[in-house]
Amino acid sequence: MAVILGVTVLLFLLFLFNYPKIDRSHKREKKTVVLLLAIGWVLAILLILFPEMPGPTQIFNILFGPLKKLL
Secondary structure, eight states: OHHHHHHHHHHHHHHHHHGGGSOTTOHHHHHHHHHHHHHHHHHHHHHHHOTTOOOHHHHHHHHHHHHHHHO
């Protein structure tokens, strides 16, 4: 539980550091920063809770493995 809290605090500090530096007129960039931090937080929590979860390379191998045999 402490690790999850630590990741949450770290991402919140990143948010506090980056968000105010973006100009007010760049609303799309602000939304992108929030979205990327949220995705990163979800992935970090998933990896903490399920460390045996396959990585991106393993997922691509599972999905595209049959195509590799055809080529």
